[in-house]
Amino acid sequence: MPLLLTPPMAPPRAARSPCQACGVREHVLFASLGGEQLAQQPVRPGWTGPEQALLARGHRGRFVYTIRSGLVRLERVTARGDTRVVRLAGRGDLVGLEALLGLPHADDAVACTPVEACAIAVDEIERLASEVGSLRQDLMLRWQRSLDAASSWSAEMCTGPARRRLLKLLEMLLPHADADGTLWLPRRELMGAMLDIALETASRLVSQLRQEGVLEPLPRQAARVDGERLAHALAAADR
Amino acid sequence: MPLLLTPPMAPPRAARSPCQACGVREHVLFASLGGEQLAQQPVRPGWTGPEQALLARGHRGRFVYTIRSGLVRLERVTARGDTRVVRLAGRGDLVGLEALLGLPHADDAVACTPVEACAIAVDEIERLASEVGSLRQDLMLRWQRSLDAASSWSAEMCTGPARRRLLKLLEMLLPHADADGTLWLPRRELMGAMLDIALETASRLVSQLRQEGVLEPLPRQAARVDGERLAHALAAADR
DNA sequence: CGAGCCGTTGAGGGGATTCAAGCTCAGTGG
DNA sequence: CCACTGAGCTTGAATCCCCTCAACGGCTCG
Numbered sequence: 001m002p003l004l005l006t007p008p009m010a011p012p013r014a015a016r017s018p019c020q021a022c023g024v025r026e027h028v029l030f031a032s033l034g035g036e037q038l039a040q041q042p043v044r045p046g047w048t049g050p051e052q053a054l055l056a057r058g059h060r061g062r063f064v065y066t067i068r069s070g071l072v073r074l075e076r077v078t079a080r081g082d083t084r085v086v087r088l089a090g091r092g093d094l095v096g097l098e099a100l101l102g103l104p105h106a107d108d109a110v111a112c113t114p115v116e117a118c119a120i121a122v123d124e125i126e127r128l129a130s131e132v133g134s135l136r137q138d139l140m141l142r143w144q145r146s147l148d149a150a151s152s153w154s155a156e157m158c159t160g161p162a163r164r165r166l167l168k169l170l171e172m173l174l175p176h177a178d179a180d181g182t183l184w185l186p187r188r189e190l191m192g193a194m195l196d197i198a199l200e201t202a203s204r205l206v207s208q209l210r211q212e213g214v215l216e217p218l219p220r221q222a223a224r225v226d227g228e229r230l231a232h233a234l235a236a237a238d239r
Numbered sequence: 240m241p242l243l244l245t246p247p248m249a250p251p252r253a254a255r256s257p258c259q260a261c262g263v264r265e266h267v268l269f270a271s272l273g274g275e276q277l278a279q280q281p282v283r284p285g286w287t288g289p290e291q292a293l294l295a296r297g298h299r300g301r302f303v304y305t306i307r308s309g310l311v312r313l314e315r316v317t318a319r320g321d322t323r324v325v326r327l328a329g330r331g332d333l334v335g336l337e338a339l340l341g342l343p344h345a346d347d348a349v350a351c352t353p354v355e356a357c358a359i360a361v362d363e364i365e366r367l368a369s370e371v372g373s374l375r376q377d378l379m380l381r382w383q384r385s386l387d388a389a390s391s392w393s394a395e396m397c398t399g400p401a402r403r404r405l406l407k408l409l410e411m412l413l414p415h416a417d418a419d420g421t422l423w424l425p426r427r428e429l430m431g432a433m434l435d436i437a438l439e440t441a442s443r444l445v446s447q448l449r450q451e452g453v454l455e456p457l458p459r460q461a462a463r464v465d466g467e468r469l470a471h472a473l474a475a476a477d478r
Numbered sequence: 479c480g481a482g483c484c485g486t487t488g489a490g491g492g493g494a495t496t497c498a499a500g501c502t503c504a505g506t507g508g
Numbered sequence: 509c510c511a512c513t514g515a516g517c518t519t520g521a522a523t524c525c526c527c528t529c530a531a532c533g534g535c536t537c538g
Contacts, residue, residue, distance in 0.1 A: 076394055080477045084398055086390040101380055106387050136375050141340055143382035148345050150386055151325040154393030155315050159323055159435050162494070188517065196398050198495055203518055217517095219503095238319045401526070427485065437527050442486055456485095458535095485534080492527080501518070508511085 019043060022068070043118040048111050050221075054095060055109035061099040063119040067091055070115030071176055071184055074107040075193065085194040087149045088112075090176050094142045100125060113184050157195055164237040165195040166205045170215065170225055171234060177225070185215075185223035209233070258282060263307050263331050282357040287350050289460075293334060294348035300338040302358040306330055309354030310415055310423055313346040314432065324433040326388045327351075329415050333381045339364060352423050396434055403476040404434040405444045409454065409464055410473060416464070424454075424462035448472070 045068070048054065054065055057076060072089045086107060089095050095109050099122050129135045156168045169191070177183040186194065191202035209215040214233055216224045282305070287293065293304055296315060311328045325346060328334050334348050338361050368374045395407045408430070416422040425433065430441035448454040453472055455463040 078394055078398055084394045086393050147386045150389040154325050155317055155323045158397030159317055
């Protein structure tokens with residue numbers, strides 16, 4: 001049984017690194033677990049590449065995924081037939097929570113960048129939750145974060161003129177920048193799906209921001225962003 | 240200590256009706272509780288009027304609210320300074336879940352119509368949850384529903400031409416219609432905050448739909464909607 | 479009865495879309 | 509080696525939808 005859908009998440013290349021040594025352990029679901037629970041190694045780490053699906057809408061998953069690195073978008077298709085991104089998930093976030101309730105996924109979850117994620121079986125979580133009461137509290141916190149991310153998305157990404165929306169998107173992507181200061185810059189059509197604008201409009205705005213020095217596009221859907229100028233441009237757009 | 244904020248929710252006028260006899264009991268949080276837990280009467284019913292706040296952003300509440308009747312909107316103020324509605328809550332929905340985590344409310348919750356709600360103390364829920372394991376599962380289900388409502392809102396209400404968005408709003412309000420077939424029709428400015436359009440545009444579209452027989456505005460923010468014609472108009476807008 | 483809020487409608491302008499044409503660039507195969 | 513191809517990006521021109529500014533009418537309430 002594949003952990004992921006199309007294609008299955010690659011099996012771990014090296015020996016599993018123990019959860020105790022996980023780089024994001026403080027931020028993830030099992031932060032509150034003791035050494036003895038973690039020693040049982042309840043998760044399965046793996047990688048997947050851009051445009052690969054982690055979750056498929058309508059499918060009843062048997063795993064939830066902790067994102068260790070990379071960026072994932074959650075999207076759905078409207079009655080009108082066009083796909084709309086409803087939120088992003090990044091380092092430390094948990095996706096596929098519906099699986100814990102036996103519900104089908106409400107959205108597609110698609111990797112934007114190379115993604116390192118840990119698959120955690122629903123059964124496993126239920127077993128651990130019966131041992132460690134605080135785990136349920138942690139789960140609720142995850143749900144709340146997702147809810148807040150979705151609300152923020154609709155309040156900030158769907159509001160005001162197109163230029164402001166694009167600036168807001170950059171502001172949201174900036175904290176997920178690589179160690180070398182580059183961040184993921186979506187293809188123009190995807191920007192359109194995120195901000196509800198035409199891809200040509202997205203292209204024009206990117207060009208405009210490039211000329212202003214806010215943004216420097218790089219090959220392979222990457223860019224360098226000047227945080228200073230971005231903040232300045234946002235302040236100007238918000239008045 | 241007030242159950243609500245400004246002004247406090249009115250105290251129950253009559254003797255409390257027991258939870259066992261609650262009209263929405265099958266749909267609410269305590270659906271799975273047995274008679275003995277409910278006999279302790281853990282909730283406090285009450286009423287509040289239109290434009291009254293149930294929750295205030297930033298405030299750490301000590302209650303969650305089950306909506307027994309009426310409609311509540313959850314809204315927040317963007318960095319730009321305008322208020323945006325992020326979702327609606329109606330009969331059977333639970334608002335203020337963040338309180339269970341000790342977090343401040345992320346949004347204002349404001350009554351759109353007269354609202355009948357039951358305040359449930361956070362302490363009470365925690366006590367009951369330790370007795371009845373399924374309650375935590377129910378809580379997660381509530382969070383998931385809120386998440387789905389927020390995602391649907393951004394996918395459907397923030398997308399496409401203004402006319403389509405208004406039609407989608409009507410479609411969402413239709414199931415909450417009164418027994419006499421009338422439903423709550425927001426003031427034009429509020430339509431703007433929901434759909435991110437100018438209030439004049441909302442007004443023009445309402446007039447247009449009235450002329451098409453889709454909608455008949457009534458006094459006091461009410462309207463009668465022809466479900467048949469609405470569905471037809473939506474189908475035309477979605478092609 | 480005037481004040482103020484809300485809704486409606488008009489006129490004009492601007493921002494975004496649509497349609498369309500070139501462009502770069504990577505991959506392919508002759 | 510290089511034309512060929514197709515996908516993605518950019519830019520232009522025309523159109524249109526929606527916003528802004530404005531005036532006016534109905535209604536409630538002090």
